[in-house]
Amino acid sequence: MEREISRAELLRSIEAIKSYDVVETRVQLITGLGELEIRERSDIAFVVESLVTFWEDYTCLDVTQCILHKAIIQVATKFLKPTLCGGLTPFLTLGAQASVWCKKHLQMTIMSMEESQEEEHCKMFYGLLLDVLTFCSASFTALVQHPSLMDDTLMNVVESSLLEQLNLTKDSLLEIERIQSVSSEIVKVAHTVINWVVKLCEDYCQSGNHLRARSEKEQSTMDAEGAGDINYVANMAKHTVEKLCELGTIAASGGGTLVSILNVTWKGVVTLLQIGKAALEINFNVADIILTLISLANESLRCAAENWSLLKESISQAEARRSFVPVKFYLVNVVKIASLYPCHSHSVHRQLTHCALMIASLKIQMCHEEHLNIASEVLSELLDQTSMNLFNSLLNSDEVSQEMKFEILDCLFSEEIYIDENSNNVYCTKAVDKIFSANSKVMFGTRLPSLGRILLLACLMRSSRDIEGDVRLGITRKLGWLFDVLVHEEVYPCILSMSVPQLYGTKKTPELVWETVFASLIHSLKSFMIVASSSTAWGEVEAFLLDNFFHPHVLCWEIIMELWCFMMRYAETYVVNDVIDKLCSCLKSVASVEAVFVDDSSLRRMARSISMLVSCGTTSVADRVYKFVTSGGVSLSSSVMTVALLAEGFSLNLLSDNLRGIAKQRITSDYDEFIGGFSGTLISTCPSRLLGAPLFVLCASLPSLQIAESDIDEKTLKFLADILQSCTRSPENVASDICLKLLGQTLAIVSNMTHLYACNGMDEVIMKLQNLFITRPLAADAKLYQCKVDLALFMAGLGHIEMEERDEFPKSCAIWELYHMLLREQHWALTHLAIKAFGHFAARTSCNQLWRFVPQNAALSYDLSRGNDANEERFMSEFKKFLEKEVALLKTFPCTEQLQMLRKEALILKVTTQKSQNIDMEATRHERTDVICENRSNKKRKVPDEISKGVELLQSGLKAISDGLSLWEKAEASSLELHDKFLVHFSSLEDVITHLAGLASID
Incomplete structure (x- = not known):
């Protein structure tokens, strides 16, 4: 039963404790202090100060010292009351002293675990450790409820106690697996400690901000004491953030048992960074904090990828979420920090880029494995938008300059191509090692798959409505990079054959859709066109569409035409008419009899493009084109353009009813007139005209125009017999073509x-x-x-x-x-x-x-x-x-043979594209050379004859290799793998020799 005691009796009790050296007696007397009723704040402070002196700092030799310290903590805990306000200093001092001692004792206990150890001593110490953590937590709780910012002595003690408490918490969590007996209680108390520490620092920062704001409002200079208090708070917040980062890293490696610690530490870091910047402009080491979080995210991704690469059975959604939810947690905190400190975050933009590329590349790898389908869906759901937010937080910041933003885009979309020279497969056996092979010191040193970059660009374009105008301009300038990558033989097959999960819809109703990379890319480009149309980036988008209107690579041309068709569907009428008029004028300028039957001629390519655009437009657009090409009556130019358009799929069904009827009547009447007056002699007498234009027009229009049986009668068979007779009579005649x-x-x-x-x-x-x-x-x-x-x-x-x-x-x-x-x-x-x-x-x-x-x-x-x-x-x-x-084909996933066929096709297209581009570059170079030569003196510089001769030998060797590869391809299947390797290097060799030949030919 407690009884009230006078100050004199209290002094005698303290002196009695000091006079006894026997630990057991001291423990009894200290325990007796806890049974006393002490009401005066000064008396409580005196008792706790005395308890601090009773604490023995030397290394614990046996269980009795732990018993003594446990009694001290229990008595101090009993006297700890929130109403003590400024009297908390001795409690905090005792807590710091106890934390330091427990930290040393814990290390000693862990080191001696393999040796003989008293079980009773260990049990007693772990109980004491839990009591000390609980006591310190209670001390911080009381301090938060009654803070005292202006007490310098208290501020020193608070900072010391706070850091020592966090150090003890860190060491306890590090050894949590070895102290199983109290592990769950330790985790709970640690969570409480961290919570109150964050709250304490937050309150102090806000108090410091109020002090500064009051000084500015009163237009007075802050006194030395106020400035000192703010410095104390800044140092405390900075050191606390550092300790919380260490705790968060430990919790990340602690598995599922430390999830609560993981959550409270990193949320505390973000909170203090936010309060510290807004209140006191504390100079936190933001870059290191971001790198720590990125490292944790990368490690989680690596562990998941390595574990799953050994499995063949499907990964469940629950297991995938367990792996990717922590990654999202880390990245969400990175996004928050980057939003607060965009300029600091820019210094580690390469590491941010590397992390996003690893996520995209891992997604591609999982899409390639059928049993990882569900995992790839979960990754898309959790990480796609989050990885984009890593960049949006920097790209949308007013604090980041345009030059810095463009530097981020350059880092994201460089010209590096990932090539696995040891395998012909699009995916190598150890793709996971390739994805996560970056050196820890130079994290961006690895060349990651270009497909990952393409997915990132597509995702960035889809979210372009949320980014600033200057960034849209930077994205537009990366479209050329996109086309350079698409023609690569390792990328082309995957663009066409691989499907990836994409998240569409709103945040409230998201929908996961599987679509090919090609479809996803088209959708992203269309979204970007809509956004760019109302910004300064539209001029460059339009220039890109025009520059690539005749792109030599079929895949790039298909993309460009799809975007033009998209514009035709939704652009204003005056824009559509202006585009069509200009294209028709271009068609007329390239119209010639020689070009109409050459599939890849400028005339046919222009007609092909116009036909595609018309198919996406309205009836008025089709009428506009048809009237333009037939406005010349029966002229040669009109016939050539009509044949070219119809041969390239121009559908007469798109015309208005009236014009379609006129077209049908004209086509059938011209045809009847032609076959009725046909004579074999016309083949040789009219070489300058498009002989048989009515025939070509009718043939091309049949798929889209309903021709009655009465319009095509037996005269057609007679005409066919006459043509066969002409071909048989003179098979080698010039007119036979x-x-x-x-x-x-x-x-x-x-x-x-x-x-x-x-x-x-x-x-x-x-x-x-x-x-x-x-x-x-x-x-x-x-x-x-x-x-x-x-x-x-x-x-x-x-x-x-x-x-x-x-x-x-x-x-x-x-x-x-x-x-x-x-x-x-x-x-x-x-x-x-x-x-x-x-x-x-x-x-x-x-x-x-x-x-x-x-x-x-x-x-x-x-x-x-x-x-x-x-x-x-x-x-x-x-x-x-x-x-x-x-x-x-019934399967979603392409087989190896199909990928190899696409790869070969890609190589052929790449070589064709390079030749076409080289021709254009050569023509430009000659034009430039001619201009330069006109301004030069008659004296010219030539390369030595030996170099020219050597280049000629290289070109001859190149042709011999090309012929050999063609023959080799017909050999048995077992040599195809080596053939493909030769083909890859041959393509690069051809580029180099072509460039050398161009240099050697310059006078």
Whole structure:
């Protein structure tokens, strides 16, 4: 039972404790102090100050010292009251002293664990450790409730006690696995300690801010005492942040048991950084804090990736979230800190970039593995937008200069390409090692996959509405980098074949969608166009679209046209009309008879682009284009433009009803007039005109224009027979090229008019086709090759006619021989067309002896991987698969063979693109050289003859290697891997030698 005691009795009790050396007696007397009722604040302070002197600082030799210290802490805890206000100094002093001692004792205990150790002593010490942490927490709680900023003595003690308490907390958490008996209680108390420490520093910072604000308001100079208090607070906050970072790092490595500590420490760091900057402008080491968080995020990603790379079963959503939620937590705190200190954060923008690239690259790698699908979805949901916010916090800050923002974009989208020279696969076996192979000292030293950069650029463009105008301008200038990367042979296959999860919708209703990288990129570019259209970046976007209107690489051209089509759909009418008028003027300027039949000519490419744009516009746009190209009546230019447009897919169905009717009437009447007055002599007498323009126009318009059977009658078959007669009569004549073009177009027309197959003239046509293609001179082979595509279309329609299946019928024999010829073709495109035509024929014909149509050496009978022997059973098997559509791709993930085919295609396209660009550069260089030479004196400088000769030898060697690679590709499959390696390096070698040749040719 407690009893009130006088000051004299209290003094005698303290002196009695001091006079005894026996620990047990001192413990009893100290415990007796706790049973006294002491009300005076000065008496309480006196007792606690005495307890500080009773604390023995030397190393604990046995359990009795722990018992003594435990009694001291228990008595001090009993006297600790929030109402003590300024009387807390001795309590804080005792807490700091106890923390230092416990820290030493803990280290000694851990070091001697493997040796003989009294179990009772350990148990007693761990209990004491918990009591000390609890006592210090209570001291900070009382101090927060009654702070005293102006007490210098208290401020010194507070700072010392705070740091020592955090040091003890750190050491306790470091050894949490070894002190299992009280581990859960230690974690709970540590959480409370950190919470109150953060609250204490926050309150002190705000008090310091009020002091400064009052001084500024009163326009007076702060006295030395006030300035000293603010310095105390600044140092305390700075040191506290450092300790919290250390605790947060420990908690991150502590697994799930320290999640609460992880949360409270890093939230405390952000809170103090925010308060410290706003109140006192404390110079925190922000860069190191960000690097610590980035390091923790990277390590979490690495652990997840390495663990999953060894598994083959699917990763559950719960497991994926356990791995990625901590990463998001770290990055969210980085974003908060970067928003507060953008300039400081810019100094570590390379590390931020590296982290974002690792996330994007890991996402790509997981999308490549089917069992990691769910994990990639969780990553997209949790980390995609968060990784973007890393940059948005800097790119949107007014404190960061435009030059610094552009530097971040340069770091994100450099020209580095990731190439694994030890593997032909798009993904190497140890892709995880490649993703996380950055050196800890130079974190940005690794060249990461370009696909990761592409995903980041796409994500940045999708979120461009949230970034500033100057950054949009910087993004626009990276579109050229994007096209440079897309043509690379390692990127091209993945762009077309790989699907990735993307998060669309609002924050309240997000929707996860799987789409190809190509589709995602197109969507991002369209989003960026909308945002850029109302900013200063639009001028450069428009220039980019115009500069790449005829990009030599098909993938880049497809992207550009998709963006132009997007503009046609949604731009204002006057903008659309202006674009169309200018393009039509360009079409007219390049129109020529020679170019209309060259697929890659400027005329055809321009017509192709216009046709695509018109298909995305309104009826008025289609009418505008058609009126422009037909405004010249029957002029040569009008005919050339019309043929080019229709050949490139210009659909007459897009025209208004009235204009479509006029077009149909004009096309059919011109066609009737042409075939009615056709004479074989016209082929040689009119070389300057586009002979057969009405025929070409009708053929190209059939897919989009409904032509009645009455409009195309038996005169077409007569015309076809006349054309065949002309081709047979003079196969090597100069005019035969025109003749063959007319033949091909007429065959295509007949294939679309099934009623013509029942006409009387069809037998004559079939016999003449046999005479031309089967019994022709060998010299005509190459020229006839161009007609085989249309011949296949024509042969498909023969299923509509009746014929006898006997050898004595010439028509049947002719059809068999023609199909034999087509099915023997080994070019992959012709093989596909031939088998498709035969399938169409077989499904409709009344013939039963279909084996008569198939030669023994049909292309589909060969299996090149096993040898060159034809096998009839294999033909029937492959033909059955073709008809039943069993070869359709059902899987989302492309197989290795498909990726290799795309890779080869990418190499071919890359070489073609480089040659095209080199031609343009060469033309520009010659123009520049001519101008320079005009201003030079007659004296010229030449490279030595030996260099020119050496370059010629290199070019000869390059051609020899190219020929060898072409032959090698036909070899057995086992050597294809080495062939592909040669092809990669050959592409680079060709660039170097071409550049050397250009230098050597300059006088």
